[in-house]
Structures are given as C-alpha cells and as structure tokens.
Amino acid sequence: MSAIISIPQYKCYFQSGPVPDDPSLCTGPTSDVQGGITAAMPGGSWLGALCSGYISDIFGRKKAIMIGAVIWWIGSTIICASQNVGMLVVGRVINGFCVGICSAQVPVYISELAPPSKRGRLVGAQQWAITWGIMIMFYLSYGSSYAEGTAAFRIPWGLQMIPAMGLFGAMFFMPESPRWLARKGRWEEAHSVLALVHSKGDLDSPFVRRELEEIRQMVEFEKENSDVTYLELFKPHMINRTHIGVFTQIWSQLTGMNVMMYYITYIFLMASISGSANLLASSIQYIINVLLTIPALLFIDRWGRRPTLLAGAALMMTFLFANAAILAAHGHYAGPDGVAHTPAASWIVSGTPAKAVIACSYLFVASYAPTWGPVSWIYPPELYPLRVRGKAVALATSANWAFNFALGYFVPPAFVDIRWRTYLVFGVFCLAMLVHTFFLFPETAGKSLEEVGGIFEDPEGIRWVGTPAWKTRVGTRRGVGLERMGDADEEAVGAEKGVVRVESPDRSGSEEVGVRG
Numbered sequence: 074m075s076a077i078i079s080i081p082q083y084k085c086y087f088q089s090g091p092v093p094d095d096p097s098l099c100t101g102p103t104s105d106v107q108g109g110i111t112a113a114m115p116g117g118s119w120l121g122a123l124c125s126g127y128i129s130d131i132f133g134r135k136k137a138i139m140i141g142a143v144i145w146w147i148g149s150t151i152i153c154a155s156q157n158v159g160m161l162v163v164g165r166v167i168n169g170f171c172v173g174i175c176s177a178q179v180p181v182y183i184s185e186l187a188p189p190s191k192r193g194r195l196v197g198a199q200q201w202a203i204t205w206g207i208m209i210m211f212y213l214s215y216g217s218s219y220a221e222g223t224a225a226f227r228i229p230w231g232l233q234m235i236p237a238m239g240l241f242g243a244m245f246f247m248p249e250s251p252r253w254l255a256r257k258g259r260w261e262e263a264h265s266v267l268a269l270v271h272s273k274g275d276l277d278s279p280f281v282r283r284e285l286e287e288i289r290q291m292v293e294f295e296k297e298n299s300d301v302t303y304l305e306l307f308k309p310h311m312i313n314r315t316h317i318g319v320f321t322q323i324w325s326q327l328t329g330m331n332v333m334m335y336y337i338t339y340i341f342l343m344a345s346i347s348g349s350a351n352l353l354a355s356s357i358q359y360i361i362n363v364l365l366t367i368p369a370l371l372f373i374d375r376w377g378r379r380p381t382l383l384a385g386a387a388l389m390m391t392f393l394f395a396n397a398a399i400l401a402a403h404g405h406y407a408g409p410d411g412v413a414h415t416p417a418a419s420w421i422v423s424g425t426p427a428k429a430v431i432a433c434s435y436l437f438v439a440s441y442a443p444t445w446g447p448v449s450w451i452y453p454p455e456l457y458p459l460r461v462r463g464k465a466v467a468l469a470t471s472a473n474w475a476f477n478f479a480l481g482y483f484v485p486p487a488f489v490d491i492r493w494r495t496y497l498v499f500g501v502f503c504l505a506m507l508v509h510t511f512f513l514f515p516e517t518a519g520k521s522l523e524e525v526g527g528i529f530e531d532p533e534g535i536r537w538v539g540t541p542a543w544k545t546r547v548g549t550r551r552g553v554g555l556e557r558m559g560d561a562d563e564e565a566v567g568a569e570k571g572v573v574r575v576e577s578p579d580r581s582g583s584e585e586v587g588v589r590g
Contacts, residue, residue, distance in 0.1 A: 074111055076214035076352055079338040079415070082225035087158055100414045102158065104485035107417070110162060111335055111485075115477035117148075117166035121173020122474055126303075126467030128174060134182035134250040134463075141174035142241035146234055153231040169474070171237075176450075177470035181462060184454035185250040186270050188280075189521045189548075192455070193373040197447035201366045204442070206236065207334070208359035215352045252459050252522075255288045256295075263288065287523045288459075295460035305461055306468060309537050314529055317514055318453035318465060322473035324506040325449035328389050329499030330441050331480045333358055333434060339488060340434060342411075342418035343404070344427040354431065358438045365442035377518040377547040378452050382510045385444025390503035392437040393496050399429050400493035417485040420492045449473070455517040455525055462522075512542060519548035 077083045084101030085092050087110075093099060102110060121141075129137040148167030155161040180196050187195045210229060217228040248270065254263040264276060264285055272278030306315040333340070337355040346354050373381060403426035412418040422430060457465040487495045515528050529539035 075335050075337055075355065076211045076218070077226045077229070078107060078111075078336075079342070079351065080218045080225055082218070082220075082222060086223055086226075087161070098414060100410070100416065104417050104489050105482075106158060108482035108485045110158065110165065112478045112481035113162040113165035114169035114172065115474045115481055117169025118173035118176065118474035119169075119471050119478055121170035122177045122467050122471035123173070124170075124467075125174040125177040125470070126464035129178045129181065129253075129463040129467070133253050134178050134185065135244055135247060137178045138175055138182065139241055139244045141171040141178075142237040142244075144168075144171040144174070145237040149230065149234040149237070153227050153234075155230075173470065173474055176473070177467045178463070180450045180454045181466050182250055184451075184522065185252040185462075186248070186266075188271055189519055189524075190374055193378070193448075193451045193518055194370050196451040196454070197366070197370045197373050200447035200450050201363070201370055204359070204362045204366050204446070208356070208363050211356055211359050215349075215356065218349075218352065251284075252288055252462075255285075255292050256459060260285075260289075284521075287521065291459050291523055295458065301460050301464065303464055303468060306465055310530075311457075311461065313513075313538050314456045315465060315468065318456050318469035319472045320506075320509065321449050321452050321514070322469045323476050324386075324502070324509070325445050326473055326476035326480055327499065327502035327506065328386075328441060328445055329393060329437075329496070329502070330446075331477060331484065333438055335481060336417070336484055336488070337434070339415065339418045339485075341431065342413055342415055343400070343407070343420050343422060344430045345412075345421065345423045346427075346431075347413050358435060361435055361438045362442045362446070365439050366447060367443075369443040369447045373447065373451065374518050375547070377516050378448055379510065379514055379516045379542070379545070381444050381448050382452075382514060383507060385440055385448075386503050386507035386510060388440035389437055389445075390500050390507065392433045392440065393500035393503060396430055396433045396437075397493055397496035397500060399426050399433070400496070402426075404493065406492070411489075417488045419489050452514075452517065455520075455522060456529075458526055459522075513538075515540060515542040516545035516547055524548070 078101065081096040081099055084099035085096050087102050087106075088099050089101070089103045089106055101107065121144075125137060125141075128140060132140070145168055148164050148169075148171060151164030151167060152161060153164075155164060179199055183196045183199060184192055210233065213232055214226075214229040218225050220228060248266040249262070251263040251266040251270075254260075254266065264281070267281045267284055268274050268276045268278060271284065272281050275281065305311060337358055338351050341351045341354050369381070400420055400422055403424075404420045404422035407419050407421040410416060412421055453469040454462060454466050484495065487498075491498075517525050517528070520528075528534075528545060531539040534540040
C-alpha cells in the first residue's frame with residue numbers, strides 16, 4: 074500500500090470528491106478514508122488472530138496455515154477487482170483475516186518444531202522472510218506505477234496471490250507440530266516428527282527421547298485442565314505471562330514502525346522529495362529492513378531476548394525524538410493542501426535538516442529490524458504452556474493487529490492535525506516500553522518451552538510473577554548441551570546452571586527446580 078498511495082492513478086481512481094482534469098491535481102482519498110483503507114487489513118487480522126487459536130487447536134498448526142492461504146486468494150481476488158473504496162476495504166479485511174491466522178500460528182508452529190538453541194533463529198527467519206516479501210512487493214508496486222490507468226495498482230494487487238499458492242502447496246510436504254500431535258494422542262506420529270527434525274530420523278536419539286518424555290509429562294499434567302478457554306489466560310497463575318505476550322505485540326506496534334512502513338512516502342514528501350525519487354528513497358528503508366534483520370537471525374539466541382528489546386527501544390526513542398526536534402526547529406506548516414496536494418504531508422523541511430530527517434528515518438528502521446521486528450514474534454510463543462499456547466499467542470497477536478488497525482487509521486489524521494508532534498507520541502511510547510521491558514520481561518533464550526515455565530513458577534520468586542525478570546539469563550549453553558548429550562548427561566549440564574532434578578510429588582518422573590538461567 075505504501076508504494077501505491079502516492080501515485081496519480083490510485084489517487085484519481087479513489088478520489089474523494091470530483092476528479093480534476095489534470096491527474097497531478099488529484100488528492101486521492103481524504104486522510105480519514107485513507108486511514109480506513111489502510112486499517113482495514115489489520116482490522117481483519119485482529120479477528121483472524123482471535124479465531125486462529127480455535128482453528129489451530131481443532132485442525133492443527135499445519136492445516137490452519139493452509140486455511141489462511143486459501144482465504145488470502147479470496148481477499149486478493151476482491152482487492153484486484155476493486156471498483157470502489159467499499160470493495161477495496163472488504164477485500165483488505167478478508168486478506169487481513171488470513172494474515173491474522175498465519176501471523177499467530179506460524180510462530181507457534183516453528184517454535185514447537187525447533188530445538189531450544191535454534192528456536193529464536195528459526196522464528197526470526199520468518200520475520201526475515203516477511204521483510205523480503207515487503208521489499209519485493211514495494212518494488213513490484215514501484216515498477217507497476219509506470220503502467221497506464223488502473224493497471225498501475227491492479228497488477229501488484231493480483232501478483233500478491235502467488236506467494237499464497239506457493240505456501241499452500243509447500244505445506245503438504247511439511248510435518249505437523251509434534252506437540253499438537255501429542256496433545257491429540259498421536260504419539261507415534263509425534264515421535265516420528267521429533268526424530269525427523271532433531272535427529273535425521275533416529276527414533277532412539279537421546280535428545281528425541283528426552284523431548285518426547287517432557288512433552289508426555291506436560292500433556293498428562295495438562296489433561297487435568299483440558300477444558301481451556303481464553304478465560305484461563307486471565308487467572309492469577311497465568312496473567313503475568315498473558316500481559317507480557319500481549320504487551321510484546323502492543324509495544325512492537327507503538328514503536329512507530331508503521332509510520333515508516335505505511336506512510337513513508339508522506340514523510341519524504343515533507344522532506345521535499347517527490348515523484349519517483351520519493352518512491353526510490355522510500356524503498357531504501359525496505360532494503361535496510363531486510364539486511365539488518367540478518368544479525369538477529371545469527372545472534373538472537375546468543376544475545377538473548379531482553380538485551381535485544383532494551384537496546385532497540387532506546388535507539389528508536391532517540392531517533393524519534395531527534396526527528397521531532399528537527400521538524401519543529403527547522404520546518405513549517407505546508408498549508409491545508411499539504412505538499413504535492415497531499416494533506417497528510419502537512420509539514421515541510423528542506424536543505425540539511427531534510428537530509429537529517431531522512432537519515433534518522435533510516436536509522437530508526439535499522440534499530441527496529443534486528444530488535445523488536447523479529448523478537449516480537451519469537452518471544453510470545455515461548456512464554457506459555459502447551460495447553461494454552463495456541464490461544465495465548467492468538468490473543469497476543471490480536472493485540473498486535475488491534476493496535477496496527479488503530480495506528481493505520483490514526484497516522485494520516487495525526488500528520489494533518491498534530492504534525493511533527495506525532496513523533497513525540499511514539500518517542501514517549503518507546504521510553505515506556507524500555508522501562509516495562511527491563512522490569513517485567515524475563516529471558517527465555519536457550520530454554521526448552523517446558524523449562525520456561527520454571528521461570529514463572531519459581532517457588533523462590535515473586536508470587537504470580539516468578540523469578541524477577543532482571544535476574545534471568547540466556548540458557549544457550551545448557552540448551553546446546555542437552556541437544557548434543559540427551560538424558561545421559563542432563564544432570565551434569567544442568568548442574569552448571571544451578572538446576573537440580575527432584576522427584577515430583579504429584580506425577581511420575583522428575584522435574585527441574587531452581588531454574589534461573
């Protein structure tokens with residue numbers, strides 16, 4: 074959408090009011106209408122994310138993703154054929170429903186398949202793939218902008234069906250989540266999938282046996298609490314995890330990244346860049362987004378989640394406040410028609426200060442890409458026990474899309490009404506998330522999904538909170554050791570991190586206590 078909203082073909086076709094004879098004078102939809110068009114997709118995503126928990130628990134993670142792909146075809150067909158704003162909004166809502174399902178369940182699917190020491194890297198790879206898709210779509214839209222008439226926006230809207238077809242076909246060859254299979258009592262299939270993804274098919278691998286036993290113990294324990302609803306997430310023992318997962322997604326939106334992704338062309342219009350130069354300059358942020366996600370893929374399991382989130386919040390806050398200061402000190406009001414007949418581009422700055430705004434915008438994206446971008450999708454699936462994971466991640470993801478919807482609608486009117494102060498709003502949000510993350514977001518890197526529960530259930534920690542977040546550490550060394558050695562040397566590896574195995578009084582087997590690493 075960001076590459077299309079500024080081209081004359083789109084503006085004239087969806088013009089609010091009479092269409093002028095000169096296409097260059099088209100102002101397009103009003104800021105409120107454009108906000109509604111943009112927000113339609115995250116609005117549908119919010120609903121899709123909430124429904125995804127039920128779909129995933131009934132049909133499985135794999136089939137839920139395939140259902141999402143089919144829904145995308147339907148929405149894309151309607152969008153491509155749009156004759157008016159209403160039809161465009163309906164198509165985007167349907168597409169959003171697909172995005173909600175897949176954005177909630179793909180991280181769950183990957184997390185339940187991945188070994189602990191590589192989980193962050195693999196879920197982060199999903200975010201990296203998304204950045205590639207955004208960049209490719211932007212350039213396709215840029216190239217199509219030179220086409221005559223409505224083909225300028227219908228071509229990219231039609232081409233977006235192709236990846237969904239590829240996803241649907243590829244999922245036939247992918248295994249189902251072993252944890253979902255185990256929960257359904259399909260133990261032989263779960264064992265086979267664990268062996269396939271962790272030991273090249275070796276059913277007797279020590280690590281596979283250990284993982285299967287941990288899953289078995291967790292499933293048996295959770296049978297006592299099998300009737301799970303969303304209300305389970307708000308009970309005292311679960312509310313802290315729920316609030317962390319939900320706020321991870323909320324803060325990801327309140328960083329202000331959507332200002333860059335959806336409306337970057339407006340920002341560069343304010344920096345005195347227009348026409349094709351605007352689109353080319355805007356495209357650089359997508360390249361930065363792709364390239365700077367790579368460090369997260371390589372090092373996120375070594376760095377840990379907490380330091381990455383804290384550093385990202387501090388850097389983004391700095392560049393947002395810098396942009397606000399530059400625009401306030403060196404810019405001026407562009408008038409009610411805005412820059413280049415775009416009312417949302419309501420402020421103008423030129424010369425060296427304009428270059429500084431562009432530089433801070435790029436640096437902001439460079440701060441988001443290796444931090445909150447991938448970690449906001451890696452982190453929530455790691456927080457919850459199996460019985461609630463599907464619904465819990467769905468709830469967290471729905472919060473992401475609810476705020477995405479609100480911001481998609483809010484930003485164009487905000488640029489019209491409060492102008493440069495929009496940056497101040499997002500800068501304050503980044504300050505708030507920095508403080509919140511430090512005090513309440515624990516480290517989960519390098520721990521099995523079952524071990525993460527030990528952080529929140531630590532008997533020596535704070536009631537209903539567990540181990541204080543600032544005392545938690547990355548457990549990569551332990552995770553790698555267990556993957557290599559399995560049960561035989563688990564006690565030796567655990568002793569290095571202060572983990573003691575004791576007999577469980579309420580179920581067979583043993584459990585780990587005192588996990589703080």
